[in-house]
Amino acid sequence: GAMATLAGMESDGAARVILGSLDRLLAGKVPADTRLDVLEAAATRSTPAIAEKLAAYEATRKDDSPAERYRETLVGGDAERGRRIFFERTEVSCVRCHKIDEIGGEVGPNLSKIATDKKRDYLLESIVDPNKAIAKGFDSVMLLDDNGKVHVGILKQESDEAIQIMTAEGKLESIPTDSIDVRRQAKSAMPEDLTKHLTRQDVRDLIEFLSGRK
Numbered sequence: 001g002a003m004a005t006l007a008g009m010e011s012d013g014a015a016r017v018i019l020g021s022l023d024r025l026l027a028g029k030v031p032a033d034t035r036l037d038v039l040e041a042a043a044t045r046s047t048p049a050i051a052e053k054l055a056a057y058e059a060t061r062k063d064d065s066p067a068e069r070y071r072e073t074l075v076g077g078d079a080e081r082g083r084r085i086f087f088e089r090t091e092v093s094c095v096r097c098h099k100i101d102e103i104g105g106e107v108g109p110n111l112s113k114i115a116t117d118k119k120r121d122y123l124l125e126s127i128v129d130p131n132k133a134i135a136k137g138f139d140s141v142m143l144l145d146d147n148g149k150v151h152v153g154i155l156k157q158e159s160d161e162a163i164q165i166m167t168a169e170g171k172l173e174s175i176p177t178d179s180i181d182v183r184r185q186a187k188s189a190m191p192e193d194l195t196k197h198l199t200r201q202d203v204r205d206l207i208e209f210l211s212g213r214k
Helices: 002-007 012-026 032-043 048-058 079-088 120-128 200-210
Strands: 140-145 150-158 162-166 172-176 180-186
Touching: 012 032, 012 048, 032 048, 032 200, 079 200, 120 200, 140 162, 150 172
Parallel strands: none
Antiparallel strands: 140 150, 140 180, 150 162, 162 172
16 A cells, blocks of 8 residues: 555655654544554654654553554455465464364364454454453363373363363364373463464454454
């Protein structure tokens, strides 16, 4: 867009336009769906005036939570790019664990209609802070059996005889209850470092795509 073009301009003029955009951003006058573009354009310029305004904007964040740091990604994304990230980006491999319209794995929740009852804030948090709220029925457990073997997976079924878990590879594993020495709640099966492989634009595009699954 326009801000991307600006970011590529080598001139004082571009810096002035970016400064003006940052002033409007600080005054709350930039539409939510272009705030990320303003920040990304500003990040490519290292003038003291721009750095000062960027710091002033960062100081407006309510807290240091991942969701707050990524708040500009909630709206304005490209759903088609998000679809390609979901199905084709191997570094994040969303489709390995999540199903949309019969395509994908079953380790994580089916996302075909995720937006019918989940808002964009929930989608953002699930991507950037997966341990904050684990979807019902997808609690992970860590089991240590009496042979010293560790089993980690999503709890599927539990009885007096056995505990059944689904591993990250999507395999069902049944461990006899009387062979379990230690049982602990495990972290979300969703990788915590997804944002290492996703730019802010990527996160915004993914949210745009998922928010249309109804």
